[in-house]
Amino acid sequence: xxxxxxxxxxxxxxxxxxxxxxxxxxxxxxxxxxxxxxxxxxxxxxxxxxxxxxxxxxxxxxxxxxxxxxxxxxxxxxxxxxxxxxxxxxxxxxxxxxxxxxxxxxxxxxxxxxxxxxxxxxxxxxxxxxxxxxxxxxxxxxxxxxxxxxxxxxxxxxxxxxxxxxxxxxxxxxxxxxxxxxxxxxxxxxxxxxxxxxxxxxxxxxxxxxxxxxxxxxxxxxxxxxxxxxxxxxxxxxxxxxxxxxxxxxxxxxxxxxxxxxxxxxxxxxxxxxxxxxxxxxxxxxxxxxxxxxxxxxxxxxxxxxxxxxxxxxxxxxxxxxxxxxxxxxxxxxxxxxxxxxxxxxxxxxxxxxxxxxxxxxxxxxxxxxxxxxxxxxxxxxxxxxxxxxxxxxxxxxxxxxxxxxxxxxxxxxxxxxxxxxxxxxxxxxxxxxxxxxxxxxxxxxxxxxxxxxxxxxxxxxxxxxxxxxxxxxxxxxxxxxxxxxxxxxxxxxxxxxxxxxxxxxxxxxxxxxxxxxxxxxxxxxxxxxxxxxxxxxxxxxxxxxxxxxxxxxxxxxxxxxxxxxxxxxxxxxxxxxxx
Amino acid sequence: xxxxxxxxxxxxxxxxxxxxxxxxxxxxxxxxxxxxxxxxxxxxxxxxxxxxxxxxxxxxxxxxxxx
Numbered sequence: 001x002x003x004x005x006x007x008x009x010x011x012x013x014x015x016x017x018x019x020x021x022x023x024x025x026x027x028x029x030x031x032x033x034x035x036x037x038x039x040x041x042x043x044x045x046x047x048x049x050x051x052x053x054x055x056x057x058x059x060x061x062x063x064x065x066x067x068x069x070x071x072x073x074x075x076x077x078x079x080x081x082x083x084x085x086x087x088x089x090x091x092x093x094x095x096x097x098x099x100x101x102x103x104x105x106x107x108x109x110x111x112x113x114x115x116x117x118x119x120x121x122x123x124x125x126x127x128x129x130x131x132x133x134x135x136x137x138x139x140x141x142x143x144x145x146x147x148x149x150x151x152x153x154x155x156x157x158x159x160x161x162x163x164x165x166x167x168x169x170x171x172x173x174x175x176x177x178x179x180x181x182x183x184x185x186x187x188x189x190x191x192x193x194x195x196x197x198x199x200x201x202x203x204x205x206x207x208x209x210x211x212x213x214x215x216x217x218x219x220x221x222x223x224x225x226x227x228x229x230x231x232x233x234x235x236x237x238x239x240x241x242x243x244x245x246x247x248x249x250x251x252x253x254x255x256x257x258x259x260x261x262x263x264x265x266x267x268x269x270x271x272x273x274x275x276x277x278x279x280x281x282x283x284x285x286x287x288x289x290x291x292x293x294x295x296x297x298x299x300x301x302x303x304x305x306x307x308x309x310x311x312x313x314x315x316x317x318x319x320x321x322x323x324x325x326x327x328x329x330x331x332x333x334x335x336x337x338x339x340x341x342x343x344x345x346x347x348x349x350x351x352x353x354x355x356x357x358x359x360x361x362x363x364x365x366x367x368x369x370x371x372x373x374x375x376x377x378x379x380x381x382x383x384x385x386x387x388x389x390x391x392x393x394x395x396x397x398x399x400x401x402x403x404x405x406x407x408x409x410x411x412x413x414x415x416x417x418x419x420x421x422x423x424x425x426x427x428x429x430x431x432x433x434x435x436x437x438x439x440x441x442x443x444x445x446x447x448x449x450x451x452x453x454x455x456x457x458x459x460x461x462x463x464x465x466x467x468x469x470x471x472x473x474x475x476x477x478x479x480x481x482x483x484x485x486x487x488x489x490x491x492x493x494x495x496x497x498x499x500x501x502x503x504x505x506x507x508x509x510x511x512x513x514x515x516x517x518x519x520x521x522x523x524x525x526x527x528x529x530x531x532x533x534x535x536x537x538x539x540x541x542x543x544x545x546x547x548x549x550x551x552x553x554x555x556x557x558x559x560x561x562x563x564x565x566x567x568x569x570x571x572x573x574x575x576x577x578x579x580x
Numbered sequence: 581x582x583x584x585x586x587x588x589x590x591x592x593x594x595x596x597x598x599x600x601x602x603x604x605x606x607x608x609x610x611x612x613x614x615x616x617x618x619x620x621x622x623x624x625x626x627x628x629x630x631x632x633x634x635x636x637x638x639x640x641x642x643x644x645x646x647x
Contacts, residue, residue, distance in 0.1 A: 355603035355621040
């Protein structure tokens with residue numbers, strides 16, 4: 001590795017890092033007093049202001065995969081990566097805020113699996129709780145692994161020490177202050193990321209000759225056959241979001257518009273933002289229903305602008321690699337391709353002098369750690385309420401569950417460490433996470449959609465729909481393969497390969513589409529064939545047609561979720577048009 | 581009474597701002613060739629300090645009129 005141990009920290013950098021960690025632990029310590037019941041620990045007493053939950057909602061997802069993965073994708077696919085935000089996340093966040101939060105919050109469920117128990121039955125809840133618990137452990141392990149590897153690579157720190165130390169810090173502040181501590185630290189991390197990376201974008205853009213200079217350079221990237229895709233495209237392929245989506249061959253992502261809108265926009269993003277307890281948990285703990293509905297909407301505003309913070313650096317990096325700027329920055333070569341995964345750390349090293357470098361590294365480490373903490377808090381809640389309380393030890397005292405939550409935090413972290421050591425076999429974190437989401441999350445959105453808007457959906461329908469959706473995902477993945485797949489993790493493990501996709505991304509989107517459609521269809525069919533077990537009365541507050549709307553007419557328009565949602569959708573449409 | 585998050589944010593970012601401003605004032609100009617000749621420590625330190633002070637002020641105002 002050409003950059004092994006290449007960043008040297010000055011005293012100022014160490015001071016900034018040290019102060020940050022002291023604050024993180026200090027906040028956990030200060031919140032310890034407030035942790036008197038399991039409600040405080042898992043639900044943070046349900047009294048967090050909307051702006052704090054909103055930023056935490058955003059930040060919980062802003063882990064390693066987001067910051068480093070998005071910059072990597074920015075280099076690899078260019079401006080099209082913004083689809084993850086402008087077609088994917090933002091519309092999904094508006095949907096969960098406007099339409100889904102009333103049921104999550106109004107049902108008084110303490111977790112997403114618990115909503116499934118109230119709406120359907122025990123087996124559906126248990127299936128979801130188990131798959132979710134495994135996924136959180138998996139994600140937090142990957143986060144830890146990526147961080148330890150990075151610190152080892154850049155700073156020459158010992159891999160094992162970095163891994164165990166970061167795990168210990170996360171464990172300490174979640175153990176002490178529960179969900180509130182995780183949420184508070186996520187908000188601090190949000191500001192750190194924004195303030196730590198904004199100068200990077202400014203300096204990089206200046207180096208590339210401003211926006212017009214960047215566009216010129218990216219056209220060189222697009223038309224060269226030596227780019228990351230190994231194939232020449234029309235000029236503009238790296239700077240437009242929609243212009244080259246007519247066919248998979250026209251753009252570096254290898255996806256056509258339908259696969260992108262349906263796969264990424266509808267299935268994957270709605271599945272993630274609307275049903276993943278990791279993020280939904282942050283909205284469920286708001287002060288009241290209106291605040292809970294505003295949480296995802298507040299989060300959507302900065303989310304809309306994040307492409308400029310996390311994708312743009314990748315685009316700048318690849319542009320400067322092809323036509324150098326004043327600083328001479330270029331991405332390193334690994335084998336016969338560019339090492340785009342290292343974009344952000346190498347740009348930090350390039351542009352940040354000692355002082356700001358400490359801030360940038362702190363921001364990076366904070367994002368890894370809050371990614372872990374988010375998973376750990378979601379895991380301990382689901383474990384304690386949906387697995388432990390409902391199957392292992394019913395009717396124990398509240399103190400007992402608080403104790404169990406703390407224990408779950410400890411062994412959840414331990415399992416994550418184990419996963420981190422296992423995660424070494426995978427190299428593209430982003431694609432792997434997408435794969436896991438496709439198997440587990442993609443069908444789930446069909447279950448929720450039908451559950452919330454069609455009262456005829458039954459427990460058996462939901463359960464077997466979910467099962468067949470997950471199986472459909474696995475089968476599709478097993479029978480198809482992306483171009484140039486080297487391992488069975490990439491697909492084709494069932495033997496015959498029925499279809500070859502131009503990229504892994506395209507394969508993942510279509511896996512999600514197949515899985516969702518299967519779940520949707522099977523759930524409807526089985527629901528019609530089975531008898532309803534819940535009466536209208538039992539479904540009150542859980543299904544749209546049986547729920548009385550919370551009156552919000554007395555609030556000014558800017559406080560009302562429906563208007564806020566509309567404003568956000570208009571703004572995101574404008575962004576799509578500007579960068580089309 | 582729970583901890584008002586704006587307070588630690590205000591203190592943390594003010595502290596970072598002051599540290600960066602101090603670094604910016606003390607380091608020689610040659611340090612900043614890598615940041616295209618701009619003293620980013622100084623300028624960004626000022627931004628961070630301003631952000632920290634605003635957060636701190638909000639926290640103080642919140643404390644003055646308890647709910």
